[in-house]
Amino acid sequence: MSENVLVVAFDGLDKELIEEFELENIRQEEFGSIDNQTGMKNIYTSELFASFITGTNWEEHGIEGLNKWKDSRGEILDTLVPKNLLETKRGLHRVRETLKSALDAEETKWEKEDLKVDTLFEKIDNSRPIFVPGYNPSTFWTIEADLRPLGFGKTPAETMEHYDTREFSHRKEKLFSELENEFIPARDFLMMHFHRSDTFHHLYGDKDANYDEEKLREMYNEMDELAGEIKEKALEKGYDYIIFMSDHGLPAKIGHNENAFYSSNKELFLDQTPKIMDFHDKVLELVE
Known part of the structure; x- marks a missing residue:
């Protein structure tokens, strides 16, 4: 018997903080960690989600890290400051950004x-991706508009308001329009990506710079409330499996950490820790 599956990704939502803040809706009947390192080259969104939807790692699906270079000048930069050092050497990120500007x-x-291989969306006819990184990312995210207001002197609060009133509200509208449409039955596979928690962490989750536990707690509770609303509408729609997950956790001293989570309203992996693939x-x- 086939099942209808909804996957909602909360980018950067940290498993340890989910537990610390005692979220009720995010933590469903089965709740656990995702191994986001096995076979991965980088703990970055594009690469991780490409692995999620293909079942392969970067060597097979061809997506490495977060972004791709538009031309060969990026390859010169990778030679001068290799990406794999950014996660271990503090200060190299600023050097890399300076060289990036100089090289234009x-x-x-x-x-x-x-992508070099097919994904779940090619293999499942009645499926839909909504802003899935590595597949059909949001234009707002593609042009890196989420944190751009900071470069124009805006505060973190103003930057977050800019994000929420434009990108976050747009993504919610896309998902709820799908779930509330009376003429579209539950799809075999629907996947939605929210990037708000990652953006919020970069503004308020750096323990070496701007860390605000109360703001993080408030954001986590808001995401938990959203998860409860999504689950209610998805069950009414006819989805059998509702899976919440993240690709990595935050905060970390340098970059992203390994605290990815998943939860499911039904048994999925039992007591095993699944790899993201x-x-x-x-x-x-x-679904088959």
Whole structure:
């Protein structure tokens, strides 16, 4: 018997903080960690979600890290300051950004045409991706507009308001329009990506610079409330499996950490810790 599967990704939502803040809706019947390192080259969004939807790692699906270079100037920069050192050497990020400006090297997000293998969306006919990184990312995110107001002297609060009133509200509208549409039945597979928690963490979750536990707690409670609303509408729509997950956690001293989570309203992996690639075969198993 086939099952209808909804996956909602909360980018950067940290498993340890989910537990610390005692979220009720995010933590469903089955709640656990995701191994986001096995076979991964970087703990970055585009690469991790490409692995989620293909069941392969970067060597096979072809997406490495977060962004791709528009031309060969980026390859020169990678030689001068290799990406793999950014996670371990504090200060190299600023050096890299300075050289990036000097070389006029530009980046953009990875998309569907960059993938070397088929995804769940090619393998499942009645499926829909909504702003899935590495496949059909949001234009707002692709042009890196989420934190851009900071460069114009805006405060973190003003930056977050800019994000919420434009991008976050737009993503919610897309998902709820799908779930509330009376003429579209539950799809075999629907996947939605929210980036708000990652953006929020970068503004308020750096323990070496701007860390505000109360603001983080408030944001986590807001995400928990959203998860409860999504679950209620999804069950009414006819979705059998509702899976919440993140690709990585935050905060970390340098970059992202390993605290990715998943939860499901039904048994999924039991007491095992799945690799991020394992969800591909599990979703196929459920819908087929």
